[in-house]
Amino acid sequence: MSASLLSTTAGAQDEPAGAGQPLNIPGDVQFVGPQNPNVRTATAIVNGDVITETDIDHRLALILASNRVTLPPEEIQRVRQQVLRNLIDETLQIQAAAQEDITVDESEVNQYFARFAQSFNQNAESFAAFLRSIGSSERSMKRQIRGEIAWQRLRGRLVEPFVTVGEDEVQAIVERLNESRGTSEYRVAEIFLSATPETQAEARANATRIVEQIRNGASFPAYARQFSEASTAAVGGDLGWVRAEQLPPELSAVVTQLPPGAVTDPIAVPGGFSIVALADSRQILVADPRDAVLSLMQLSLALPAGTTEAQAQARAQQLAESTQSMGGCGRAPEVASSLGAELISNDQVQVRELPPQLQQMLLTLNVGQATSPFGSAERVNVLVLCGRDDPEQASAPNPEQIEDRLREERANRRAQRYLRDLRRDAVIDYR
Numbered sequence: 001m002s003a004s005l006l007s008t009t010a011g012a013q014d015e016p017a018g019a020g021q022p023l024n025i026p027g028d029v030q031f032v033g034p035q036n037p038n039v040r041t042a043t044a045i046v047n048g049d050v051i052t053e054t055d056i057d058h059r060l061a062l063i064l065a066s067n068r069v070t071l072p073p074e075e076i077q078r079v080r081q082q083v084l085r086n087l088i089d090e091t092l093q094i095q096a097a098a099q100e101d102i103t104v105d106e107s108e109v110n111q112y113f114a115r116f117a118q119s120f121n122q123n124a125e126s127f128a129a130f131l132r133s134i135g136s137s138e139r140s141m142k143r144q145i146r147g148e149i150a151w152q153r154l155r156g157r158l159v160e161p162f163v164t165v166g167e168d169e170v171q172a173i174v175e176r177l178n179e180s181r182g183t184s185e186y187r188v189a190e191i192f193l194s195a196t197p198e199t200q201a202e203a204r205a206n207a208t209r210i211v212e213q214i215r216n217g218a219s220f221p222a223y224a225r226q227f228s229e230a231s232t233a234a235v236g237g238d239l240g241w242v243r244a245e246q247l248p249p250e251l252s253a254v255v256t257q258l259p260p261g262a263v264t265d266p267i268a269v270p271g272g273f274s275i276v277a278l279a280d281s282r283q284i285l286v287a288d289p290r291d292a293v294l295s296l297m298q299l300s301l302a303l304p305a306g307t308t309e310a311q312a313q314a315r316a317q318q319l320a321e322s323t324q325s326m327g328g329c330g331r332a333p334e335v336a337s338s339l340g341a342e343l344i345s346n347d348q349v350q351v352r353e354l355p356p357q358l359q360q361m362l363l364t365l366n367v368g369q370a371t372s373p374f375g376s377a378e379r380v381n382v383l384v385l386c387g388r389d390d391p392e393q394a395s396a397p398n399p400e401q402i403e404d405r406l407r408e409e410r411a412n413r414r415a416q417r418y419l420r421d422l423r424r425d426a427v428i429d430y431r
Contacts, residue, residue, distance in 0.1 A: 044084065045429040046091040051084065059083050059144070061135035063226065067218040075209060082226050090147040092422040097150035100157060104149045112145045113138070151415075159414050165406045170399050173406075177397040180243065180284045186255050187279040188247070189220055189237040192230040194272040207266035207273045214263050220277045229272070231416045237277075240405065243284075251276055260356065280352065287391045289363055290352035295387035296362075297332045299323060300342045301380050316373035316380045328368035329386035347387070358383065 044051045060083050064071065071079065097104075110124070117127030128138040191210060195203035210227060214220050221236025228237050244252040250269045258264065258278040266273040282288050301315055319339065326335045329345075336343040351359050361371050362385060370384045 043431050044088060045431065046088055047095055047427055049091050049095065051087045051091065055087060055140065055143075056080055056083050058136045058140035059087060062131070062140060063222065065134040065136065067213070067222055071213075078206070079226070086226065088426075088428065089419060089423070090144065092419065092426055093151040093154070094147050096418075096422055097154045100154060102150055102153045102157065104146050104153075108149060109142050109145050112149070113142055116141070116145075155411060155415050159418065160407070160411050163407050163410045163414065165403050165410070169406065170403050173402050174397050174399055177284060182286055183243065183284050184256070184281055185241045185243045185284050186281045187241050188239045188251075188255060189224060189277045189279060190230060190232060190239055190251075191220070191224045191228040191237050191275040192269075192272060193227065193266075193274075194229050203273055204266055204268075207275055211263060211265060211275055214275075214277075220263065231413055234412065234416075241282075250274070285397065288352070289390070290350075290359060291391035292351050292363070293389045294349045294351060294362060294385060295329075295347040296345070296349050297329050297384045297386055298344045298346075299332065299336050299339070299382050299384070300344070300375075301339060302342070303378055303380060307377070312377070312380065316375075319380060319382055320370070320373050323370040323382045323384055326384075329384055332384060345386070 043053055043056070060076075060080055063079065063083065113127075114124045117124050120127060120130070122130065131138055131141060191207075193203045193207050206227075210223055214223060221238070224237030225233055227233075230237070232239060244256050246252075247255060248269055250267055251274060254264055254267060255276060255278055258276075260278055260280050262278055264274075264276045266275055282290075299319060301319055303312055303315065307315075319341065322335050322339060323332075326332065332345075333343060335341075351362060354362065358371065358374070362383065365371070365385045367385055367387060370382045373380050373382050375381045
């Protein structure tokens with residue numbers, strides 16, 4: 001295994017003969033002999049390790065629950081096929097780590113599982129019960145955790161030590177950043193679906209369905225991990241901070257027009273379709289006001305069921321008048337008590353973490369002033385600005401951070417090539 005990986009990570013010159021060459025496929029495909037109706041089945045034996053229907057069911061349930069989506073039957077079947085492919089990759093990764101005598105202790109897996117449960121405000125026992133209630137299982141999640149840990153350790157042993165970054169490369173980037181000071185860059189994520197002329201319509205339809213699910217609340221990173229065929233799939237499609245000219249022309253023309261948080265329709269690019277999400281934008285080496293850290297107090301009034309619009313407007317007006325005349329945060333507890341409002345304070349709120357409408361309003365406020373009321377049919381809120389720490393002036397680019405980013409990008413590409421070799425060498429029996 002070591003020799004295989006080292007040859008893979010050495011570069012394109014180590015590809016087997018014929019690798020990357022176009023396939024000799026006729027335009028008018030005619031099948032020869034009887035077709036096997038069992039080729040596209042739901043389970044597989046990967047180098048002797050069995051992936052069962054239950055494994056797929058449990059992982060599928062976890063995906064649907066984490067994304068809070070309900071899919072039609074035809075979409076479910078497509079996602080099942082992707083889940084199976086992911087489980088095959090996961091199995092290959094675990095097997096490759098085992099061949100290198102890389103082990104993952106059960107105690108480590110349990111620690112990660114408990115930490116993940118805490119993100120749901122649960123302990124390990126209650127989270128295991130939750131997984132069973134949605135049709136998944138503790139075993140399925142722990143298998144995924146084990147696979148991720150094993151793969152990271154395998155990368156650390158056989159890939160990352162052979163990734164090199166020259167000082168001249170880093171210096172060239174530093175110089176380009178200094179020359180680009182004040183220009184815009186964008187935090188972009190991408191989902192790429194490959195397509196041939198024959199599969200273009202199907203790929204576009206699949207991409208359109210993914211966009212619809214994401215716009216309805218599904219997680220972009222989760223969908224990128226499951227469906228994207230780009231090397232960034234493992235990191236949720238995240239391309240990091242890029243300038244427009246670093247992107248393909250088809251993407252750069254769209255990204256520069258997107259508001260933060262937006263997701264594009266499928267974009268035709270060479271080889272397939274891309275779905276792009278813009279997380280944020282900023283100016284290179286220029287301090288961004290949205291990096292300011294605010295100290296805020298939130299006064300929140302619950303609206304009972306059956307509250308009319310007129311009554312809600314009246315309560316909002318009362319809240320606005322009281323907070324605008326209270327003279328700062330010192331009297332906030334007193335005002336909240338008189339109104340029967342809930343009071344929450346937070347001294348570490350970064351402006352860019354807030355919804356765009358609130359960002360613009362809070363940046364114009366002075367200490368002690370309050371926002372306009374906002375909320376929903378159940379609750380109306382205001383934010384009072386108690387303090388603001390503005391960001392320091394942007395400094396010169398950090399060479400160490402640039403080097404770390406280059407190493408990570410190259411390690412990801414080499415690890416992806418290694419996984420591709422594992423797939424090519426695998427013996428997979430579908431049942």
